[in-house]
Amino acid sequence: MIVGLIVLVGLILYLILTLVLVIANVRSARKEGKSGWVRGSVVLVFMYLLLFWDWIPTRIAIQHYCTSQGGFIVNKTLDQWKAENPGVAETLVPYKNVTSEKSGEKTRYQLNARFAWDIRTTHDFLGIEKRDERIVDTATGEVLAEYVDFNSGQNQLNPERPRDFKLWLWLGSCPRGYGETKWVTDGDSFRTLKNKAKNINGVM
Numbered sequence: 001m002i003v004g005l006i007v008l009v010g011l012i013l014y015l016i017l018t019l020v021l022v023i024a025n026v027r028s029a030r031k032e033g034k035s036g037w038v039r040g041s042v043v044l045v046f047m048y049l050l051l052f053w054d055w056i057p058t059r060i061a062i063q064h065y066c067t068s069q070g071g072f073i074v075n076k077t078l079d080q081w082k083a084e085n086p087g088v089a090e091t092l093v094p095y096k097n098v099t100s101e102k103s104g105e106k107t108r109y110q111l112n113a114r115f116a117w118d119i120r121t122t123h124d125f126l127g128i129e130k131r132d133e134r135i136v137d138t139a140t141g142e143v144l145a146e147y148v149d150f151n152s153g154q155n156q157l158n159p160e161r162p163r164d165f166k167l168w169l170w171l172g173s174c175p176r177g178y179g180e181t182k183w184v185t186d187g188d189s190f191r192t193l194k195n196k197a198k199n200i201n202g203v204m
Contacts, residue, residue, distance in 0.1 A: 066174035071182035129153035147190035
């Protein structure tokens, strides 16, 4: 709320400044016998790009990443894993107080004695964040499922960089098209499959 108010006030002041500069340059050009429209347009474009230069590129890039890389893939179902590891599922007790272990760009949450939830975040030159989440068999290192999503890479709750205040860039995740199946496999989303892996012995 406070951040939004700060941004709104800042945009209003920026708009006023832009109008003042455009009008001043139009008048100056006309006094010199030149085209006020041309000089005013140049100032207007400059002021727009100064603040909004990354708006369209960010939207295009996120759309491209989401289309080409985003989605949810199951490499091995839990039923297949159970068949390959007979009797093991019944011994796995879900961890109640899950702690995180960070290593470089990866954060690991141990779900039970056999399965872990790994999250790896990286950023491109526009600040776009790639979030790669995986369900991993810690005994073999095998990735049972992978979920890749993208967002604008901003921290609106605790803004620290100028980019964090650009609310018009904000995109929390890849757009979900109606009926799109790349985010759901066999009726499961990544979140529901993660919970099933955690509680694979049937104990909630």
